[in-house]
Amino acid sequence: MSRYLLRRLAASLLLVWVVVSLTFVLVHAAPGSPVRVLGGQAGGAAEQERRLERIYGLDRPLHEQYLDWLASVARGDWGASLATGRPVARMIGEALPNTLLLAVAATCVEYAVALPLGIWAARRQGKPADHLIRAGSLLLYSVPIFWLGLMAILVFAFLWPVLPPGHMTSPGAGAASLPARLLDVGLHLLLPALVMGVVLAGSTLRFVRNGLLDVLGQDYIRTARAKGLSEGRVVRVHALRNALVPIVQLLGLTLPTLLNGVVVAEVVFSWPGVGRVMIQALNSRDYPVILATTTLAAVLVIAGNLAADLAHAAVDPRLRRRTA
Amino acid sequence: MTIRPETPSKALAALLAALLLAACGGGGDGAPAGGDAGTADAGASAPHRGGRMVTAYSTDIVSVNELLTRSSVINSEIIRRILLPLVDETPGLEELEPRLAESWEFSDDRRTLTFHLRPGVEWSDGTPVTADDVAFTYDAWTSPEVAWEDANALDEVERVEVIDPHTVAFHFATPYSTQILDVAAGAVILPRHAWSALPFSEWRTNGDWFLDHLVVNGPFRLVSWKPQDEVVLERNPSYYEEGVPYLDQFIMRVVPEQANQLTQLLSGEADFVAQLSPDDVNRVEESDTARIETHWTRGYIAIGWNCTRPPLDDPAVRRALTLGIDRQTLVDSIWGPYARVIASPVPPDLWAHNGDVEPLPYDPTQASELLAAAGWEDGDGDGVRERDGTPLVVEVITNSGNRQREDAMVLMQEQLRRIGVDLEPQVLEFNTMVERAYERDFDGVLSGWTIPTTFDFRYSFHSAEIDGNNFIGYSNPQVDTLLEDVRAAPTLADAGPLLARLQEIVHRDQPYTFLWQSKRLMGVSNRLHGVRANHLGSYYELRYWWLEPEEGR
Numbered sequence: 001m002s003r004y005l006l007r008r009l010a011a012s013l014l015l016v017w018v019v020v021s022l023t024f025v026l027v028h029a030a031p032g033s034p035v036r037v038l039g040g041q042a043g044g045a046a047e048q049e050r051r052l053e054r055i056y057g058l059d060r061p062l063h064e065q066y067l068d069w070l071a072s073v074a075r076g077d078w079g080a081s082l083a084t085g086r087p088v089a090r091m092i093g094e095a096l097p098n099t100l101l102l103a104v105a106a107t108c109v110e111y112a113v114a115l116p117l118g119i120w121a122a123r124r125q126g127k128p129a130d131h132l133i134r135a136g137s138l139l140l141y142s143v144p145i146f147w148l149g150l151m152a153i154l155v156f157a158f159l160w161p162v163l164p165p166g167h168m169t170s171p172g173a174g175a176a177s178l179p180a181r182l183l184d185v186g187l188h189l190l191l192p193a194l195v196m197g198v199v200l201a202g203s204t205l206r207f208v209r210n211g212l213l214d215v216l217g218q219d220y221i222r223t224a225r226a227k228g229l230s231e232g233r234v235v236r237v238h239a240l241r242n243a244l245v246p247i248v249q250l251l252g253l254t255l256p257t258l259l260n261g262v263v264v265a266e267v268v269f270s271w272p273g274v275g276r277v278m279i280q281a282l283n284s285r286d287y288p289v290i291l292a293t294t295t296l297a298a299v300l301v302i303a304g305n306l307a308a309d310l311a312h313a314a315v316d317p318r319l320r321r322r323t324a
Numbered sequence: 325m326t327i328r329p330e331t332p333s334k335a336l337a338a339l340l341a342a343l344l345l346a347a348c349g350g351g352g353d354g355a356p357a358g359g360d361a362g363t364a365d366a367g368a369s370a371p372h373r374g375g376r377m378v379t380a381y382s383t384d385i386v387s388v389n390e391l392l393t394r395s396s397v398i399n400s401e402i403i404r405r406i407l408l409p410l411v412d413e414t415p416g417l418e419e420l421e422p423r424l425a426e427s428w429e430f431s432d433d434r435r436t437l438t439f440h441l442r443p444g445v446e447w448s449d450g451t452p453v454t455a456d457d458v459a460f461t462y463d464a465w466t467s468p469e470v471a472w473e474d475a476n477a478l479d480e481v482e483r484v485e486v487i488d489p490h491t492v493a494f495h496f497a498t499p500y501s502t503q504i505l506d507v508a509a510g511a512v513i514l515p516r517h518a519w520s521a522l523p524f525s526e527w528r529t530n531g532d533w534f535l536d537h538l539v540v541n542g543p544f545r546l547v548s549w550k551p552q553d554e555v556v557l558e559r560n561p562s563y564y565e566e567g568v569p570y571l572d573q574f575i576m577r578v579v580p581e582q583a584n585q586l587t588q589l590l591s592g593e594a595d596f597v598a599q600l601s602p603d604d605v606n607r608v609e610e611s612d613t614a615r616i617e618t619h620w621t622r623g624y625i626a627i628g629w630n631c632t633r634p635p636l637d638d639p640a641v642r643r644a645l646t647l648g649i650d651r652q653t654l655v656d657s658i659w660g661p662y663a664r665v666i667a668s669p670v671p672p673d674l675w676a677h678n679g680d681v682e683p684l685p686y687d688p689t690q691a692s693e694l695l696a697a698a699g700w701e702d703g704d705g706d707g708v709r710e711r712d713g714t715p716l717v718v719e720v721i722t723n724s725g726n727r728q729r730e731d732a733m734v735l736m737q738e739q740l741r742r743i744g745v746d747l748e749p750q751v752l753e754f755n756t757m758v759e760r761a762y763e764r765d766f767d768g769v770l771s772g773w774t775i776p777t778t779f780d781f782r783y784s785f786h787s788a789e790i791d792g793n794n795f796i797g798y799s800n801p802q803v804d805t806l807l808e809d810v811r812a813a814p815t816l817a818d819a820g821p822l823l824a825r826l827q828e829i830v831h832r833d834q835p836y837t838f839l840w841q842s843k844r845l846m847g848v849s850n851r852l853h854g855v856r857a858n859h860l861g862s863y864y865e866l867r868y869w870w871l872e873p874e875e876g877r
Contacts, residue, residue, distance in 0.1 A: 032755025036762070037394070037473065037793075044476045045762075045783075045792035051471045055528055083394070084386045085531025086551075094551055150583055158591045165588050171378050171575045172556050174548055270579045272552035279580075280384070280552070284394070285755055 008309070012302045019298040020291065024066055027290050033058070034082040034285040056082055069291065079288040083281070088292045091277055096296075098168060099273035102196070103262050105189055107251075109197020110204055117201075118208025123235065125213060133205070140202030145261050149195050149268035156191060163191050166270035192269040196261050200254070207250055212243040245315050252308020255301050371854060375871035376573040379863075380585040380594040384552050384578045389519075389534040390511060391464055391472040392527060401863045402555055402576060403512060406540040410439055410458070410508035415858040417777055418675060418817070420504065424453060424513055424541075434499035434814065437507065441490040445564045447539040451517050455492035459484045460516035462494075462507075469524040477506040477778075501813040502778040509777075515539045543569045543867035552578055569867035570854075586847065589614050595849035595871065598862040601727060602659050608847050615850055618843040620673045622859035623774040624666055625729070626836040627720060630767055632797035635716070640694050642834040645718070646684050647691035648743040649736050655840050658731050663842035668827035669775060669784070671841040673859075676779055678824040681831045683838070691743045702744050709744040717746045720768035721761070723754040729770055732839065761795050769796070770839075777860075779816060779823055782807045785830065798835035 035052035037045040053059040057068070072079060078088040121133040157165035164170065168188050173181060215221065216239055224234045263275030274293060281289035386393045390403045410425035426442040445453040462484045464470050480500060485493045494507050518537045522530060538546060543565065544557035557574040577594070579585045586604050588594035590611050600608065600616070608614050629636040629645070636642060651665040667683035670676045700709040700716050709716040718740075722729045733749035740747045752760070761769050773784065783789050786807050787799035806826045813819040830836070844862065848855055851872040856865040 030756075031759040032753075033759075036755065036758055045789075048471065048473060048475075051468060055469065055471055080529040080531065085389075085392050085528055086387075087532065090532065091551065150581070153584060153587055157593075158587050161591055165591060165593055166579065166584055167577065168553065171554065171577060171593075172376065172547075172573060174550075174556070267580045268584070270553075270577070270581070270584060272550065272578075276552040276578075276580065283754070 004313075005310070008306055012306050015302050016295065016298045019302075020295050021066070023291060023294040024069070025062075027285070027287055028062060028065075030285070032285050034287060036285075069288075073295075078292045081281070081286050081289050083284045083286045083289075088288050091289060092274060092292055092296060095272060095274045095277050098271060099262055099266070099275065101185075101189065102192055102265065102271055102273060103258055105193035106196035106200065106261070106265070107258065109193050110200040113198060113201035114204035114208050118205045119212060119235070119240070121205070121209045122212035122216065123231075130209075134209070137202045137205040140199055141206075142202070143199055145196055145199050145264045146268055148199060149192070149265060152191055152195050153269070164188050166192075166268070168271055192265050192271055195269075196265045200258065200261060204250065204254070208243070208247065211246050212239060215239045215243045218242075245312060248311045248315060249308050252304045252306075252311075255304035259297055259300065371570045371868070371870040372873055373567075373570050373870070374572050375570075375873065376575065377571050377595045377852065377869065377871055378575045378577060378593065379596040379598065380577050380579040380588050381598060382578070382580055382582065382585070385549065385555055385576075387531050387534065388538055388546065388549075389514075389527070389531070391470050392531065394473065397862075398576070401861050402557070404542070404861065405544045405557055405574065405863065405866055406538075406542040406546055406560070407512035407514070408542050409510070409512050411504065413505070413509050413777055413860055415860060415864075416675065420509065424458075425508060428504070428508070430499075430503075434503070435496045436493050437496070437503055438487070438491060438493040439508065441492070442564065443490055445541055446562050447515050447518070447541050448545055448560060448562055449518075449539045450562075451515070451539070452489070453513070453541055454489040454516075455486040456489070457513050457516045458492045459486050460520055461511070461514045464514060464519075464524065464527075465511065467524040467527075470527050472511075474510060477510055481507060498812075499814065500811050501816045501819050502780065502811070505778050505816075515541075544574060547573075554578065563867075565867070570870035571866070574866065589847040589849070592849065594847075595852050596855075597847035598844070598857070600845040600847050602662055602845065604847070605662075605845060613850060614847050617846045617848050617855055617857070618662065619846075619858045620671065621842055621844050622671075622674070622777075623772055624669060624671060624838055624841045625732075625770070625772050626838045628761075628769045628771065628796040628836050629834075630764060630769075630796055631799070631835050632764065633767065635698065635700070635711070636718070636767060638698055639833050640698055641700075642837070643684070644691040644694035644698075644743070645740070645745065646834055646837040647687045647694070648740050648745065649837060649839075650686040650739050651683065651839055652686065653739075654732050654735055657735060658728050659840065659842055662845060663840040666838045666841045668831055668838060669773070669781060669836075670779070670823065670827055671775075674775070676820060676823040678827040680824075681827045684834075688739075688743050695743065695745075700744070707741065707744065708746045715746060716744065717748055718767045719748045719750055720770050721750045721752055721757050721766045722770035723757045724751045725754070728842075733770065764795055764797060779819070780807075780811060781826065782811065785826075785835075796835055798833070800829065800833060803829055803833075 033049075035049045035056065035058065037048055050059070057065060069079070080086065081088055081091060084091070117133050121130045124130045153165050156163040164187060169181070169184050173184050176184065221234060221239055224238050262273065263278065265271060266273045266275040267279065274296065277289065278293040280286070281293065381398050383396070383398060385399045385402050386396050387399065388403065390400055393399045408423045410423060412421040412423050414421055422442070424441055424445060425439040428437060428439045430437055439458070441453065441455060447453060462478070462481070465472050466475055466478055480496045480498060480503070482495045482497050485495060487493055496503060518539045519534065521537070522533055535549065540546065540560060541563070543560055543563045545560040547556040547558050549555050555576040559569050559572055579588060582601070585594065585597045586600065586607065589597045590607065590613055592613050605616055608616050629642050631637055655663045655665055664672075665683050666672070667681050668678060670678065672679070695709060695716070699711045701711070702709045704710070720733065722733060730751060733751070737747045737749060757769070760766055761771070783793040785794060785798055785803050787794070787801075787804055790797050790799065803826065806822055806829070810819040810822045810826070813822065844857070846855070846857060846862070851874070852869065853872065854869045856868060858864050
């Protein structure tokens with residue numbers, strides 16, 4: 001098992017390196033640069049750009065910049081943002097907990113909706129409830145987070161103002177006590193997590209339903225029923241355990257979708273997360289920040305997949321035997 | 325300061341219910357029907373001291389050190405609330421308001437400009453503001469390691485002399501028209517005692533250091549900056565002016581999605597939104613929480629033609645294109661009463677405007693004649709003119725995300741089609757558009773230009789700047805001389821006739837088809853009064869703005 005693990009780890013690291021190097025090349029090849037003078041009135045624009053290029057080392061050959069960047073990252077130094085001069089690691093470190101909070105909350109909502117409804121639909125296959133749930137899941141799956149988010153804000157923060165219109169905290173909330181601040185964040189978390197979770201649940205729900213139906217059609221289920229076990233026990237003890245195996249994998253595989261969704265949700269709900277940092281960096285061609293956030297995303301996705309595969313191997317004894 | 329009360333339990337109960345969404349974004353395509361919404365602030369009584377003003381803006385600030393930022397409007401607005409320049413410009417642009425400098429005078433040969441600093445002004449840590457701060461700031465402005473974007477404004481300054489703690493003199497190589505503006509109004513004065521500790525070579529890579537060592541002398545001070553989230557300012561108790569600011573707190577919240585800015589304004593979560601679009605006006609005017617206030621922007625939207633690329637190198641062809649665009653219809657459809665057609669880079673509300681330069685009319689007949697005379701005829705009857713087999717295709721690039729410009733493109737394409745010109749719109753990501761503009765890889769660029777208060781148009785029209793901001797490649801020796809003369813004039817007022825002549829020639833040459841000057845549409849809470857926003861800034865003189873107390877408080 002450990003040889004397998006080492007091989008997978010090595011492959012994962014290699015993959016992260018490939019993704020990040022590709023990003024480096026693409027980002028430098030894209031039109032526009034972080035030192036382009038954008039304002040329309042200043043004179044000496046060309047001179048100014050050259051001056052800044054020299055200061056930031058952007059006038060060096062690309063491979064030199066690349067190796068330099070790799071070397072500093074290996075030292076743990078992600079550099080300073082070209083736009084703000086702030087340490088990149090800190091910019092991301094400030095925003096990452098906010099993104100994780102939203103992502104985890106959204107995932108909780110996603111499974112809180114998808115699991116019960118998926119199981120319910122599978123157990124009532126063919127009945128009206130099943131059709132209704134399937135139609136509902138298709139609707140949710142098709143709805144863009146962006147649109148649903150805007151509508152949710154319009155309804156719950158304006159037409160019937162019970163929730164805040166975005167952001168993570170109330171204006172100037174830094175001064176309140178800790179419990180008050182926790183409550184404040186929780187309140188602000190409700191709408192974005194619900195919107196994201198519900199949209200994501202659209203596809204997960206179908207997966208749960210189909211996975212369970214698959215398992216329910218297996219021989220050992222018929223055996224369990226023949227033994228006289230109650231339907232509830234059949235589903236809970238025998239079917240679900242096996243149906244959950246692919247769910248674990250699903251968590252890892254849908255990580256990119258989750259990250260995409262989080263970025264969109266952060267814009268719509270003015271949530272101060274990594275997605276916003278990334279977008280601002282892309283708009284200003286802030287190379288160090290773009291590279292750092294891309295590396296982070298790549299690591300998360302690849303690590304997520306690795307963890308899902310390992311968890312799968314842990315849960316499924318068949319896999320364990322093969323890879324020993 | 326209280327947090328708005330919420331009722332979460334009701335929300336949770338009703339969330340699962342199906343919803344019929346009413347009155348979603350009235351975003352029609354038509355222009356707003358309302359008349360000019362001017363300043364509906366009548367009936368406001370004496371300013372009330374206190375309160376917290378919240379504004380929603382689409383981008384975050386970048387740094388508390390304005391020398392490190394790339395043209396960020398909101399950044400300089402926020403910095404101007406906490407740090408002071410020597411002088412402030414006033415909306416009419418003809419007078420200056422003393423700030424850190426109480427008075428100033430020129431030597432007889434105008435090569436020395438001496439400022440007398442206001443006594444008794446202190447930084448927020450108690451250190452007095454002195455001439456040493458000014459000298460230090462000048463060093464920062466001109467340091468090649470700091471590489472300030474606008475450092476060129478100080479090219480004529482030879483040296484800065486500290487005469488005594490409250491007297492500082494700028495020595496110029498030669499006098500010219502905008503000496504005061506260049507050294508005293510362009511940027512704020514920095515705290516020498518706090519910021520000289522970091523060598524200039526490390527300024528660009530240590531953004532957080534300035535935050536940690538920030539001291540201020542403006543009407544407000546910085547309480548906190550949560551990146552991508554909000555900037556919180558509060559009244560600075562050591563500010564030199566008595567009685568102001570009225571506001572206790574000013575909070576700028578970053579709201580990237582414009583639709584949300586409007587929602588927040590209407591729900592009362594935000595008290596001020598600096599930039600709404602014409603489609604939003606009706607909804608604000610119909611609400612009872614907010615109103616619209618407007619002012620003319622100090623800029624214009626125009627198509628810059630590539631004057632180095634045939635057939636646009638021919639002024640007659642450019643003239644024909646302008647004649648073939650119905651600019652009044654553009655303005656009426658897109659902006660309604662909130663923009664006007666202009667004929668030159670100096671719009672009617674600025675003092676240097678040449679009223680004799682009238683916009684070219686919409687005259688497709690004359691346009692066709694001009695094109696035909698230049699050899700462009702529609703031989704094959706496909707609706708597009710050709711010359712020597714080449715069709716008259718004009719590619720105009722613009723940046724995405726600006727609804728008004730995209731709408732204009734569509735309308736112009738239709739209008740130019742009628743005179744046999746095939747306009748190909750190309751909507752690009754902003755940086756990409758800027759790149760192509762600087763590389764002169766376009767037929768036309770549809771963009772916005774800001775007019776400098778120095779009226780120094782060299783950077784847009786001088787042939788020496790063709791590799792810079794004169795990327796359209798315009799070159800006219802008469803204009804070059806005029807631009808240099810404007811700069812060399814003793815004062816800007818003396819340059820008036822020169823600027824008038826400049827507008828005439830530019831109008832004749834049509835290197836740009838000037839489209840419109842628009843109004844800034846601001847959403848203002850009905851509780852907010854004394855709003856003095858103008859073309860100098862959306863938060864101009866924020867210290868005099870005030871909020872009515874909320875009910876029951």
